Amino acid sequence: MLTCRLAKTQSTNMQSLAKQIATTAVDPARRRDRAAREQALILAATKLFASHGYEATTTREIGARAGCSEGLIHRYFKGKEGLLLAVMSSHISRRVLELREHLPFSASLEEEIRQLMSWEVDRMWEDRDFLRLTVQRAMLDPKIARFARLEGPTRLAKAIAERLRHHRNHHVLDDEDIETASNAISALCFVFGFMRPAVLGYHRKESKRVAVNVAKIIARGLQLT
Amino acid sequence: MLTCRLAKTQSTNMQSLAKQIATTAVDPARRRDRAAREQALILAATKLFASHGYEATTTREIGARAGCSEGLIHRYFKGKEGLLLAVMSSHISRRVLELREHLPFSASLEEEIRQLMSWEVDRMWEDRDFLRLTVQRAMLDPKIARFARLEGPTRLAKAIAERLRHHRNHHVLDDEDIETASNAISALCFVFGFMRPAVLGYHRKESKRVAVNVAKIIARGLQLT
Amino acid sequence: MLTCRLAKTQSTNMQSLAKQIATTAVDPARRRDRAAREQALILAATKLFASHGYEATTTREIGARAGCSEGLIHRYFKGKEGLLLAVMSSHISRRVLELREHLPFSASLEEEIRQLMSWEVDRMWEDRDFLRLTVQRAMLDPKIARFARLEGPTRLAKAIAERLRHHRNHHVLDDEDIETASNAISALCFVFGFMRPAVLGYHRKESKRVAVNVAKIIARGLQLT
Amino acid sequence: MLTCRLAKTQSTNMQSLAKQIATTAVDPARRRDRAAREQALILAATKLFASHGYEATTTREIGARAGCSEGLIHRYFKGKEGLLLAVMSSHISRRVLELREHLPFSASLEEEIRQLMSWEVDRMWEDRDFLRLTVQRAMLDPKIARFARLEGPTRLAKAIAERLRHHRNHHVLDDEDIETASNAISALCFVFGFMRPAVLGYHRKESKRVAVNVAKIIARGLQLT
DNA sequence: GATGAATGAGCCTTCATTCAT
């Protein structure tokens, strides 16, 4: 027996149905794959929370977009808020990859800063869905704010500072300069990599171009003491 | 003052507004009452929207905080969304005051940039309620995003550029440097004046100190060509 | 304009509508009469809780039966449970009328007991909706159980004892006999006036006949010491 | 033992049962497992239905308390309601043991009645879980009400009457007196053995003491004609 | 005009039941 489920955007249902019958004759919607389903829900929630906001997103929408039942959200994550937490945790755990592992050191300080900003601006853009969500929630929930502060700017600034320190030999860089520059770079990447292109609708290429130019100014400013 | 209301289903605002002014010849006491109540509602909404988010704020809360009836929101602003628009319009109209009117030119470029950043960081903090609301809505509504882009970074960067150009005589500043620096300063003020202290919970004084230090680096970077 | 509401069991809507237009042209469902509406909700809830049980009764049903919106239950009574409490309180306050005010003393002890049981059995029947609800809830909630104990058997037994004491002159009735008889009468009225006819479906007349016969036996049992 | 299941849409139970027994020749160990699990489910359900009510009890709770899977309820009993019926049937079949088998006749009428009430009050207390459930359901379902009436008061009153008739030799007891007294005793045992201690929270000992005192009054009332 | 009582659409959540494993 085959319980036929009617998807709203059913285009080539016939084909998939045929295939289904041929291979397993099992309703794929009911196949058990908890891990995959959890992931689908987290992904759907990330997108929807980011674009409509947390409050305006309904659990029905999330279920629909993830291609599974609404009730699963409550079974797996203990409700909508639990899903939000899962979304955030999930992202963090995937972001353990650090600057140091993905970016070779540059010969010159100027090239180093340019490279850092270029890479980080792209990374911000990639993370735009998650950043949108984080910024939104951080505005409403001090808990999230604290988490965002530590996971975001603070962590990034430290990583940047670490790299800048490698160029101390050739330049006179005191600790304060390094700290200041690191925080500035972190802030600029956030604005030119995320806020401007992903929130305010600036042209992405243009935004990045400005960022790279700023890198030059900062590099020059640091070299001159 | 003119609180411009932007309803979606509204074509010629000018006409209806003119008509309104022409015909409504109610006694001035009443008008004052109404104006006061509108202002109270707008103020209450600004605070609540900023702290709880737009969706999570109920019209009843707004009415209660403004000390008047819930129904008035619909009579005056045609619903919750209308009130949101009024909130944004109201703020803009009060922010016509420009940099040039409040800030004397400085003798040196370094002092100029330091002064600009210091002043603008404070201004961002003052406007934090409005900025929070704007950022939130800009993330969800492209219309608001466009408005925020033009009213915010673009406008600010132009104002900053104008001031930097005054120092061309003493320094070799090409147009691109000026544009880059202006945008960088604008971005840094947003982060160190608003995002960090008002959203992420950084200590305000500390945040501003970093900003002022960055000013120095940028000034040096510009002077060296 | 006339917002026509479609009742499910609309029989003679035409008539009522015509009448409406003729007299006030005001949707009667929206007329403001909070007291009446609260009463209607309490009444509807009493009936439905009694017949379907508390859990199985939906707030929607209650609203429909009371002829008003579901949301009112939450506005007036702070939810379904609040309505339950209101139902119980409401009944108590109407039951201040005591035995003494409605029943003249009888000449003989036998007649007194017969009269007491007859009257109380009828009263139990009248209160059957409320009793059903009380018994149901008392089984699940110790708070309600305590309330039911004090408001029910304990109070009733005291009132009965008071009346029996009036016949001490003619009979040798010690305190224990009076207490025992009072409690027995109270218990028998509960069973023959409520449990048997209203819960178990015994024929009501027959049930009462047995009760009255028991009265005789008890009266004889008391007279003989 | 045969747990008779009363499904609404079920015609010839006997046939299907017979067939079941005939065909299912599974190994005895398995059968024992199943029987044990059924019993565990019935026991768990009795407790939970009695304490939380039928509606408020979830099948998951029952499964958990019985130490087996939720789905078994549907496999064994065809759903939650089927389990309820099984619970009731199961109890009845264990209650075939009658007064006569457990209680010797007394010499005097007074002693007989005292003994009857004492025994039956204790029995009601033992059965409190089942009685709670029965009373609850009888209030909502006429079918259960009918069943409860016949299995409960009617059956009990008959058994009591039978015993009282043994004392006719020494006392003038007409049929009506016997019927009246039997029903009264049955009712009093229900109240003093179950309703008061198990539902309303009266102290159990005290409740029984009153019952025994009532026995005396009734006995005296019967002896005097 | 101002008020707040009333509405009803829709949200999050629960749970009996089904069914792939």
Next chain:
DNA sequence: AATGAATGAAGGCTCATTCAT
């Protein structure tokens, strides 16, 4: 045969909005 993952139909409740007063 047993499990528990998955479903979907409600249920209680909230809230923007309407409208009698």
